[in-house]
Amino acid sequence: MPFVSVPKDLTKVKTKVALNLTKRQLICFSAAGAVGIPTYLLTHSAIGNDIALFLMIGLMLPFFAAAMYEKDGQPFEKIAFHFIRARFLWPGTRPYKTQNLYAALERQSMYEREVKRFASKNKKARKKSPKRPVAAKRRASAVKGRKS
DSSP: OOOOOOOSOGGGOOOOOBTTBOHHHHHHHHHHHHHHHHHHHHHHHHHOHHHHHHHHHHHHHHHHHHHHOEETTEEHHHHHHHHHIIIIISOOOOOOOOOOHHHHHHHHHHHHHHHHHHHHHHHHHHHHSOOOOHHHHHHHHHHHHHHO
16 A cells, blocks of 8 residues: 655645646746736847846746745845845844943043143142232233223
8 A cells, every 4th residue: 555745844845736836936937927928029029039038038038036935924125025124124233322320420530631731730820920029910901991
């Protein structure tokens, strides 16, 4: 008595409609024929047989790819939809960034040290400059007042 092997995973078995093709494959092949054959018939007299044939193949190839390509149980359209949505429609990944309070404190202390250094330079510069007597200051202010 002959034995027939039955696959264990029945989810991968697809129902065949005609010519051992699934409904999806029949629709895609029909669409490829509806696009490719008229293209060839309308262009072969104008651009030559070779170029018209390559044009027909180029136009039919995406339909054949859509009919035959399948990855992880998903057809081409679903994979293309998910790719376009993830790549172009949704925002990219945004990594979580914390505020480093230690670095902020370090910057603040550096700024304070710099301010103190400038302040001490100004004090030293004021101490080194000769001071004019009070009478000379009064004369200088009086001269300024007469000029204006």
